[in-house]
Structure formats: structure tokens, C-alpha cells
Amino acid sequence: MTGMCPFGILARTMGVSIAFANQKGGVGKTTTAANLGAALSELGKSVLLVDFDPQGNLSSAVGADRDKPGVYELIAGDDEASRVIQPTSQDKLTIIPANANLTGANIELVNEQQREFFLNEVLEPLIPRYDYVFIDSPPSLGLLTLNALVAADRVMIPLQCEYFALEGLTQLLKNIKKVQNSFNPDLELYGILFTMFDSRTRLANDVVQEVIGYFGKRVFRTIIPRNVRLSEAPSHGIPVTQYDTDCAGARSYRKLAEEVLQRGEKETR
Numbered sequence: 001m002t003g004m005c006p007f008g009i010l011a012r013t014m015g016v017s018i019a020f021a022n023q024k025g026g027v028g029k030t031t032t033a034a035n036l037g038a039a040l041s042e043l044g045k046s047v048l049l050v051d052f053d054p055q056g057n058l059s060s061a062v063g064a065d066r067d068k069p070g071v072y073e074l075i076a077g078d079d080e081a082s083r084v085i086q087p088t089s090q091d092k093l094t095i096i097p098a099n100a101n102l103t104g105a106n107i108e109l110v111n112e113q114q115r116e117f118f119l120n121e122v123l124e125p126l127i128p129r130y131d132y133v134f135i136d137s138p139p140s141l142g143l144l145t146l147n148a149l150v151a152a153d154r155v156m157i158p159l160q161c162e163y164f165a166l167e168g169l170t171q172l173l174k175n176i177k178k179v180q181n182s183f184n185p186d187l188e189l190y191g192i193l194f195t196m197f198d199s200r201t202r203l204a205n206d207v208v209q210e211v212i213g214y215f216g217k218r219v220f221r222t223i224i225p226r227n228v229r230l231s232e233a234p235s236h237g238i239p240v241t242q243y244d245t246d247c248a249g250a251r252s253y254r255k256l257a258e259e260v261l262q263r264g265e266k267e268t269r
């Protein structure tokens with residue numbers, strides 16, 4: 001990316017923020033944020049994870065201390081960024097964790113002016129300092145997810161390969177359109193990522209074909225298989241790339257990282 005830009009310094013300070021969104025729970029948003037982030041940082045990219053789900057799964061997945069101030073304290077103005085960013089076991093991978101206080105933020109924000117822009121406001125100065133800022137969002141289309149979409153340059157939609165996955169997708173796409181029309185015209189549908197793929201089922205293959213037929217190149221070529229290592233790693237507080245470095249899950253997220261980098265190069269040309 002840097003090589004393509006005549007202003008080397010400028011290129012290094014142009015980060016991109018990606019929100020992981022899908023109002024369905026259990027589709028692989030958090031798993032993808034953690035492990036794609038880890039795989040990109042293995043390749044030398046600096047990645048800031050932002051846990052914007054009060055459940056705090058992303059924070060746990062990379063072993064962050066959830067008793068410390070996190071993203072809630074940052075948006076509430078109680079703490080500065082430098083005090084809420086934590087390192088992880090992976091070099092170049094850092095996180096702003098979510099603690100229980102974020103649970104109440106949904107309600108507190110509802111009556112505030114500019115309630116859609118809280119996250120954007122605090123992340124805007126941070127994004128240029130990283131290659132990637134990944135925002136994980138909760139399984140709903142509420143105010144927290146809205147804030148994530150307003151703060152993001154791109155949105156990645158993890159999709160489980162099952163029939164009902166497509167029903168939720170229509171609603172999600174409508175919301176993305178709404179955000180583009182009202183709050184964040186630059187928001188780009190980055191892509192659909194298939195997760196938990198089981199090649200043995202006919203349905204999984206049918207769903208993949210149908211979505212590719214509709215979204216074409218917006219579907220990531222890399223498909224994340226169902227792999228038990230991916231579900232084990234979070235309880236150890238480390239990414240799968242460290243937990244079992246050569247398992248199918250780790251390999252698939254490394255492949256996705258390569259695809260993300262390739263896409264990035266194409267987009268700057």
C-alpha cells in the first residue's frame with residue numbers, strides 16, 4: 001500500500017476502520033475480529049481491536065483485562081485513549097476492551113444529541129495511527145451497532161452458511177443503506193464472509209452459491225470452515241493463530257488476511 005503512494009508518510013498514517021456486523025448472534029463476528037486481526041498483525045500490520053459488544057467476548061478472546069477502563073469510559077470522556085488501550089499476546093495487536101459499564105450505554109445514549117456519533121468521535125483521531133481498526137458489534141441492530149457503522153469506513157458481514165442467514169441479511173443491508181443515507185455516506189459494504197462452513201452439507205453449498213450469485217465479488221473468496229480449535233482458543237485468551245498455529249481455522253484466517261491485503265492494494269491503485 002505504502003509503495004503505491006508518493007507520499008510515504010501520509011500512506012503510513014491512513015488507517016481503515018472495519019465494523020463486523022450481523023444482528024444474528026453466533027455467526028462469527030467476534031471470532032473473525034480476533035483472528036483476522038491476529039493474522040494481519042502476524043504480517044506486520046498494526047491492528048486496534050475495539051470491543052463494542054457489552055458481552056465483552058472479543059476482550060476475553062485476546063486475554064484483555066475487563067476490570068480496567070474500556071470503551072465505555074472512553075466514550076463517556078472519563079478516560080483517554082492511551083489509558084484504555086491494552087496490549088495482547090500478539091505483537092502489533094492491541095485492544096480497547098468492553099466492560100460491564102457498556103451494558104448501560106445503550107440506554108444512556110438514547111436521549112443524547114448526536115447519539116449516533118459517540119464512537120466515531122473517539123475513534124476518528126485513533127484510526128490514522130493504525131493500519132486497521134476493527135470494531136466488533138453486538139447481535140442487534142440497536143444504537144451500539146449503529147455507532148459502529150457510523151464510525152467505520154467499511155462493514156464486513158460474517159454469515160453462517162444456513163438458510164435463515166439470508167433472511168437477516170436483507171434487514172441488515174437496509175440498515176446499512178440507512179446509515180449511508182443519513183450518517184456516514186462513505187460507509188462501504190466491504191464484503192460477506194462465510195463462516196462455520198461444512199462442505200459436507202448440501203445446504204451450505206447452496207447458500208454459498210446463492211449469495212455469490214447475488215453479491216458477486218463482494219463475497220470473500222476465503223471461506224472459514226467449522227473448526228473446533230476456533231471455539232477453544234477464546235477460553236485461553238489467545239488467538240487461534242497462537243493456540244494451534246497450523247490448524248484449519250488458523251490457516252483460513254491467515255488466508256483471509258492475505259485476501260484483505262490484496263484487496264487493499266487493488267483499492268489504492
Ligand SMILES: Nc1ncnc2c1ncn2[C@@H]1O[C@H](COP(=O)(O)OP(=O)(O)O)[C@@H](O)[C@H]1O
Pocket residue numbers: 024025026027028029030031032057139195196197224225226227228230231232234249
Ligand atoms: N469457524 C468456526 N468453527 C467453529 N466454531 C466457531 C467458528 N467461528 C466461531 N465459532 C464459535 O461459535 C460461537 C459464536 O461465534 P462468535 O464469533 O462469538 O459469533 P458472534 O460474535 O457473531 O456472536 C463461539 O463459541 C465461537 O467460538
Ligand SMILES: [Mg+2]
Pocket residue numbers: 029030031053057136137138
Ligand atoms: Mg460477538
